[in-house]
Amino acid sequence: MARTKEFDPDIVLQRALELFWERGYEATSMSDLVEHLGIAKASIYATFGSKQDFYAKALQRYLDTTDPKIMTELSQPGPVLPAVRALVHRYVTEASHDQQHRGCMVVNSAVELAARDGGVARLVEASWAFLETTLAAALTRAQAQGELPENAEPRELARFLLVFFQGVRVLGRAPNNAARLQDAARVAVSVLG
Template sequence: MARSREFDTEAAVEAAMSAFRRKGYEGTSVQDLVDATGVGRGSLYGAFKSKDGLYLAAVDRYRELYAQPLIEILRGGAPARELIREILVDLVDEIVRDGSRQACLIVSAATERVPHDPQVARRIRSTTGSLEDALTDVIAEAQESGQLTGTRDARDLARFLVTTLQGLRVMGSINPDRRSLMSAVEVALSCLD
């Protein structure tokens, strides 16, 4: 008879997610994951099959915690310019507050795992694609209603804003200076004119 799992899987995934954010996939050893989760090696392997399995669960949890809420906010119907500004400013504030400079798991996965891991690549493309779609809808509706000018293609602007979001995360991990990051935000917002 198989033993039942004796640990909180969700808590273990979140602890592993933090470990991967601090050290990346390659830099995080199985022992690091054991230490972070407080779960024995055998139990982790029993639940997730491998380090890769736990990483995929961590990426999925990160998407649930960070990407999905952002997409829901975009679908909420607030005025486009104010909504996009609020999202960008909130991101800058989050970056500046994060004293540990944890990496965005989407950014680190894109650079570290996407080139050679099809499962991670699918998840990251799906996440950034959903964000781009939501931004495209917001921008297109705002252009149709006259809230934003229609001089630029809504899809192109959405791609640019996704790039800006990810770029802010990268630059914020290098130098979390609010003034510098906000200057980039203001330039990005000017592209909506």
């Protein structure tokens, strides 16, 4: 007779995400996961697979909860550039007020694992491609509405903003960068006109 799980996999995955996000992949041992989650190692393996599989599932959960928010913010009817500017300021505010200095799980994964883990690299690239495409679509709409000049290049602007956002997340990992981030935000907003 099969045993019933004594834990909610969704809650456990969220708690694992938080631990991986705080510590990173390498600094989180299976023992840390067992202790933090309060479930047996065998249950982790049976439900989530290896530590590497578990990390990928946690990263996917992070993407599932963060990427759609950006799409929603940038696809509202009406003027587009105020929403893009608000996104620039939101990234900077979040990075400046990140008391734990944990940054963005996508950026952390890119730095720590993407070069040697194809699965993580694909998730990171998918997130970046989604952000770039979402920004390019919004900026194309802004151009069509007369908010950007006809000679503007929405795809290039989107790539610039993608790189800007990832840089903001990196600097957010270290303390005392609020002034740098604010100055960079002013330049990013000025590029949009």
